[in-house]
Amino acid sequence: MGEKSAKKKQYILDKARVVFSEKGFKNVTMKDIVDACDISRGGLYLYFSSTEDIFLEVLATESDEDDDEAINAALSGDASAGDMLALFLKEQKKDILRKKNNLTVATYEYYSVKKQSVKDNPLKVKFDTSVRIVEKLIENGVDNGEFVCENPLGCARNLMYVVEGLKISSKTIGISEEAIDRELMYVLEGLVSDELNS
Incomplete structure (x- = not known):
């Protein structure tokens, strides 16, 4: 071409x-x-x-980065794991609140009627990539003493299920910015032990 x-x-x-x-x-x-x-x-x-x-x-043009590149980018730099996780969630929040050029409704409409193998579903690929990024950030935070977490993968999955639920809620029933902050903070509070807060 x-x-x-x-x-x-x-x-x-x-x-x-x-x-x-x-x-x-x-x-x-x-x-x-x-x-x-x-x-x-x-x-x-x-x-x-x-x-x-x-x-x-x-x-297809939506995916900004290759999986490995996204994970490496999340782990690079001098920022702490907590700062990187906060930045990641800030981007997720912007996506949840985005009114223009938001394909959430169209994407869910499409995949709710199309029978496609799970491994080929871009929603699943994007979700799994995000889970891996969050998991690595949590593992880094545990390693450097920022976080306390017995199951980084489970926590990462839980956080991304919350994010997906917030995306759907923002397009169907509406959700305030304060409610988004509250729900994300609720999940994050579980990563920081009482000892780390004092």
Whole structure:
């Protein structure tokens, strides 16, 4: 694919992302994307054959980093494990609160009806990557005396289940920033022993 074609394809994906974030997955038609891109239907079909093809490509561009790179980035630098975990959770909170260009509803709509193996599901891959990052941060915190935790993997899984629940709640029943902070702090308080607080 030439440079001009690659730019056109990326333009379509960028516009489609906005459409999916506004309308979900199941309510989007090829006409919606044609209108958003201000191109002909034929021009769109040169790149994609269906809304599903477009959506899956939009999701594929969502993953910012390779799993190992994400884990290494979380563990690099001079910051403490607690600081790194706080930064990780701050990013999660921004994602929970993001109103524009948020694909949460569309993604859950798509995967609630599509039968796909668990290992190929991008939601599962993203969740597992986040669990591994948090697990490594907790292990580092235990090693340097910041945290007390008998089961870093279990704690990491629990924290990410809370984050996923908050994402869904923010899009379905609504949740305040204070409530998000409270729920995340509740999980984190379990990592810090009374001895470390005094």
